[in-house]
Amino acid sequence: MDADRHIAPPLDGDFVELAVEVFAMLADATRVRLILALSEGEMSVNDLAETVGKPQSAVSQHLAKMRLARMVSTRQEGTRVFYRLENEHARQLVTDAVFQAEHSLGGTPRHHHPAGEAKTP
Template identity: 70%
Template sequence: MDADKKLCGRDPESEFVELAVEVFAMLADATRIRIILALRADGELTVNALAEAVGKNPAGVSQHLAKLRLARMVTARHEGTRAFYRLTDEHASQLVTDAILQAEHSIGGTPRHHHTPQD
């Protein structure tokens, strides 16, 4: 009976709206976006490999990974003393992709993703 009263997650009154804001806040950092892009491209990377990929020091990347882990966007697999990080699922990657596609609209003209193969 209560099931009839639960709101869809996409309803403006949904309890998930505030959680979505937290997701966007977590992604409101260029280093975290770069980490997600690197993990999307390479699948699984160590802190040092990620640091090299995003052009930041390993200690800073480790801090960002800790936040992304708390947000359940990345997960770690340990092998001896090394940790390998990967995206938990495809959703963070899709959010970043969509944000980049939206950003392409801000440069004016027809964004690259709207061009046809003939262009």
């Protein structure tokens, strides 16, 4: 929501410490890939494991930590558990981090090209 972008968080509050914890939670390539995969919508653990190319047990451990951090939530259907992003903020953080990474490659980043003209770096 655009309104969220106009409110500056306090610099001296507990939110800064919590923000650092969020960044620490996302400081893992598998978790970043899970956020990107879940940006497309709800997925089962097995589907996520296949998508990120990691064993199901490892993906389950990452998802459990992300659930405790309230980044993802679950829905159970029979014996299958489906995960989804709790809100759009984790997706936006990861997207912005990827865009920032594109800037480090030099040249014009893909996200600055008009739609349909995006070039791979």
